[in-house]
Amino acid sequence: MIKLNVNDETSRLRSVILGTAKSNGPVPTLKEAYDPKSMLYIKANxxxxxxxxxxxxxxxxxxxxxxxxxxxxxxxxxxxxQIFTRDIGFVINDIFIKANILPDREEEIEAIEHVLAQMDQSKIIRFPEEAHIEGGDVMPVGDYIFVGVYREVDYPDYIIARTNMEAVNHLQKSFPDKTVVSFNLRKSNSNPYENALHLDCCFQPVGDKFAIIHKNGFLNEEEYIWLVNHYGKENIFEIDSEEMFNMNSNIFSIAPDIVISEKNFTRLNTWLRSKGITVEEVPYAEISKQEGLLRCSTLPLVRE
Incomplete structure (x- = not known):
């Protein structure tokens, strides 16, 4: 049996579902692309x-x-x-929540049924269909759950708006002992420099007290300020739009003092090491062309 346990983003990782790039399929057409970054690279060949x-x-x-x-x-x-396992589910405490994702990705959830079968079935839940949610928008941080959402009235016009307020309300009901804080994200169907697909595309906690953040990813400045105050300005690594585009906030923690990061993130990796964090560098620039990086392609099941 897998004893699920995830209370934050950085505790020591014991068990994870890692995506696969095998049989990834042909290059999508522009119509099939889900996000502006993929479109950019499809057009550029x-x-x-x-x-x-x-x-x-x-x-x-x-x-x-x-x-x-x-x-x-x-x-x-x-x-x-099947690279981006983070989209299809996430764990909070000892509960596995199946994400309500784009309907044509449902088979990706079926592809991890052999893992779900090793869990206590009473600990696997799914929100009602109208509560849209994906794991890239959800971050347990101790007593808090941070959630990226899109609250504007044109929500239905954005295929890149993946989590709504119905889901936030269901999260709060499901975890009454936690404080759920939602952040309104900037969305663009056409400009990848102006599109925060998920919360982890513009923000991520790292180490015991640090965070990576991209101010323009947040539509409401006061919500960005709340995060800066929560961590303390001196503990924040601010990334610019180019670094956001390259997914600098989408690294992945194995422990408070160990992260996996893209080898080209020189400025970030130098800063992390200056904070006493071991940086395991990997090449991930090709996968990042699909607007996802290391956090997107991992689904933690057990952290201690």
Whole structure:
């Protein structure tokens, strides 16, 4: 049995579902693309190749093996992008929440049923259909749950708006002992420099007291200020729009003092090391072309 336990973003990782790039399918058409960053690379004819993405994900698995982390992988679906396991579910405390994702990605959840079968079935829940939610928007942080949302009236016009207030309300009902804080994110169907697909595209806690943040990812300045005050200005690493575009806030913590980061994130990785954090660098620039990076392709099940 897998004894689920995730209370924050940085405690020592023991068990994780890591996505797969095998049989990733053909390059999507512009109509099939879900986000402006993928569109950019489809148009430029530089959409990532399967063999490059396979190599990048295997580099992450090697780091997990080095630290003795139990790694589960999804069952293979032919010609399907199964890299971003974070979208399909998440764990808070000892509960696994199946995400309500874009309907044509439902089979990705079915591909991890062999992992879900090893859990206490009474601890697996799903919100009603109208409560849209994806794991990239949800961050347990001790007594808080931080959630990225889109609250504007044009929500239905955005395929990149993935979490709504109905889901936030269900989270609060499901975890009454936590304080759920939602953040209104900036969305753009066409400009990847102005689009925070999920909360982890513009914010992430790291270490015991630090955070990475991109101010323009937040539509409401007072919500950004709340986060800065929560962590303290001196503990925040501010990223610019280019760094946000390259997914600098989407690294992944194995422990408070160990992170996996993209090898090209020189400024960030230098800062992390200056804070006493070990940085395991991997190549992930090809996968990042799909507007997802290390946090997006991992689904933690057990942290201690």
């Amino acid at each position: 530089t959409y990532p190749k399967e063999e490059d993405m396979l190599r990048e994900i295997e580099a992450v698995e090697e780091v997990f093996n080095k630290y003795g982390v139990q790694v589960f992988r999804p069952k293979l679906i032919e010609n399907c992008n």
